[in-house]
Amino acid sequence: MKLLILGAGGHGKVVSEIALLMKKWDDIYFLDDNKVGQEINGIKVIGTLDKIKELRKEFTHAFVSIGDNMKRVEWFKYLEEMNYEIPVLIHPSSIISNNVKINKGTVIMPGSIINTNTVIGKACIINTNASIDHDCQIGDGVHISPGVTIGGSVNIGDNTWVCIGATIINNINIGKNCIIAAGSTVIRDVPDNVMIAGVPGEIKKIIKLNETR
Ligand SMILES: CC(=O)SCCNC(=O)CCNC(=O)[C@H](O)C(C)(C)COP(=O)(O)OP(=O)(O)OC[C@H]1O[C@@H](n2cnc3c(N)ncnc32)[C@H](O)[C@@H]1OP(=O)(O)O
Numbered sequence: 001m002k003l004l005i006l007g008a009g010g011h012g013k014v015v016s017e018i019a020l021l022m023k024k025w026d027d028i029y030f031l032d033d034n035k036v037g038q039e040i041n042g043i044k045v046i047g048t049l050d051k052i053k054e055l056r057k058e059f060t061h062a063f064v065s066i067g068d069n070m071k072r073v074e075w076f077k078y079l080e081e082m083n084y085e086i087p088v089l090i091h092p093s094s095i096i097s098n099n100v101k102i103n104k105g106t107v108i109m110p111g112s113i114i115n116t117n118t119v120i121g122k123a124c125i126i127n128t129n130a131s132i133d134h135d136c137q138i139g140d141g142v143h144i145s146p147g148v149t150i151g152g153s154v155n156i157g158d159n160t161w162v163c164i165g166a167t168i169i170n171n172i173n174i175g176k177n178c179i180i181a182a183g184s185t186v187i188r189d190v191p192d193n194v195m196i197a198g199v200p201g202e203i204k205k206i207i208k209l210n211e212t213r
Contacts, residue, residue, distance in 0.1 A: 003025040112128070154168050187201065
């Protein structure tokens with residue numbers, strides 16, 4: 001089986017290492033618009049992202065490793081349209097309850113902990129050392145950044161970015177397309193399309209559609 005990884009930046013490097021550790025694929029290659037011909041940690045960049053369609057005959061599996069939530073979801077949907085098999089990539093050092101559901105296109109980075117009865121959506125990034133406790137619902141295209149701590153029974157809407165080191169107390173609902181700034185502590189529900197910052201977290205601005213990163 002052969003795996004294509006879309007995006008050979010810093011995030012792509014970490015994603016490719018996880019894919020290698022999983023030992024499921026005989027061959028792994030990158031696509032990247034700016035690095036064609038380069039070799040990154042032993043993995044060749046064989047074309048630009050738009051080559052994904054013609055490579056369908058040759059490759060069974062593909063995975064999007066783009067940090068920007070909107071772009072990642074866009075390419076993820078394109079892979080789905082082309083009937084690529086899209087895996088879940090899980091670093092062996094993560095600790096995940098057997099009663100957790102993780103949907104395709106999501107990567108779980110080293111040291112993450114996901115507790116029982118939590119559901120993680122499609123095309124999410126659960127980044128290094130993030131902790132998501134029991135009974136959480138994480139939407140599609142969400143990025144939980146390094147060192148984030150999320151209490152039990154928290155719901156997070158599609159495309160929301162929880163930035164590095166943020167804390168969300170238990171029983172909180174966070175909307176779609178939000179940014180929770182680095183180091184914030186969220187203690188109240190958050191509506192759709194807002195940026196929250198501070199301790200305790202307060203609304204700092206409204207986010208226009210397609211603005212999340
Ligand atoms: C492996 C990896 O590296 S994964 C990547 C992880 N990276 C991150 O998590 C990045 C985190 N980045 C941040 O937290 C940034 O501050 C962002 C993304 C929230 C900034 O978003 P922007 O929309 O550009 O916000 P902007 O800079 O315009 O700030 C708006 C207001 O919020 C405040 N603000 C922004 N971030 C924070 C913060 N973390 N804490 C407190 N206040 C903040 C600003 O001071 C500003 O306040 P003011 O209006 O009173 O002057």
